[in-house]
Amino acid sequence: MDITVQWVRTSWTKQSRGGEAATRRNAAPVGFSLPPMPSGFAHVVHMAERDGFEPRPFQKDLREVGVSLRDEGDRLRVLARVEPLFGLPPRRRRPPAVHLLPGQWVRWQLNYRFSSAMGIRDWSYWLDTFNIAYGPVDRDVFLLEPTLIVDECGPVR
Numbered sequence: 001m002d003i004t005v006q007w008v009r010t011s012w013t014k015q016s017r018g019g020e021a022a023t024r025r026n027a028a029p030v031g032f033s034l035p036p037m038p039s040g041f042a043h044v045v046h047m048a049e050r051d052g053f054e055p056r057p058f059q060k061d062l063r064e065v066g067v068s069l070r071d072e073g074d075r076l077r078v079l080a081r082v083e084p085l086f087g088l089p090p091r092r093r094r095p096p097a098v099h100l101l102p103g104q105w106v107r108w109q110l111n112y113r114f115s116s117a118m119g120i121r122d123w124s125y126w127l128d129t130f131n132i133a134y135g136p137v138d139r140d141v142f143l144l145e146p147t148l149i150v151d152e153c154g155p156v157r
Contacts, residue, residue, distance in 0.1 A: 001102060003076060005042035006032065006131040006142050007065050012049040014122045021049070028053045030107065030129040031142030067108070067130050068097070076100040076134040080108045080152065087112035087126070089154035104147035105133035111153040127153070 008030055016025045028047050032055065037043055042065045047053045062069070070077040079097035089111065098106050112126040131142040 001071060001076070001134060002136050003062075003069060003071065004034065004105075004133040004137050004141070005062060005065055005067065005069070006034065007042055007044045007060070007067075008032070008047070008129040008131070009045070010047045010053065010127045010129075011124065013124050016049045024053055025049065029055070030109070031131050032057070033143060034137075034139040034141070065130075066128065067132065069132070072099075074101070076132075078106055078108070078132050080110055080128075080130055080150070082110065087114050089113055091152065091154045095150055095152060098148055098150060100132070100134040100147070102135035104135075105131065105137070105141060106148040106150060107131050107142075107146040108150040109153055 010025065010028050012025050016022055032043070032045055034043055035057065037059055040062050041059045042062050044058050044060045044065070046056045046058075048056075066081045066083050068077075068079040068081055077097050077099055082094070098108075100106060108130045110128045112128070114124050131146070133141055
């Protein structure tokens with residue numbers, strides 16, 4: 001069965017935590033149309049504050065994407081991996097894996113915050129959005145509403 005993965009990473013610093021910069025950051029898409037891709041690869045899009053949140057697409061081997069995928073024959077087991085663990089804001093607990101039936105897709109979001117080792121630089125932040133579909137999909141599938149949403153975002157203060 002076909003498995004389609006899109007990983008969108010948005011990164012910023014404290015400069016984009018308020019005002020017009022935060023408005024631009026919050027307007028950054030969490031899903032994109034899919035380009036033609038070879039099997040076994042994910043569509044990856046990075047958007048960074050330093051580039052004005054301009055999308056930078058590329059492809060990455062599925063084994064290098066931060067999700068655990070297991071095809072169980074009649075459904076797909078999906079669990080986002082937390083990488084790196086030290087960047088997680090406080091959370092009550094992690095949600096369990098989700099199971100997708102053919103034709104379904106999930107949008108799983110995780111956020112992170114980091115400081116420099118000595119506190120010299122300001123805080124920086126990431127939002128990882130994993131859009132994962134099971135079965136054949138249209139190239140615009142991730143522009144639509146997902147079947148399931150897992151919001152694992154914590155406070156970033």
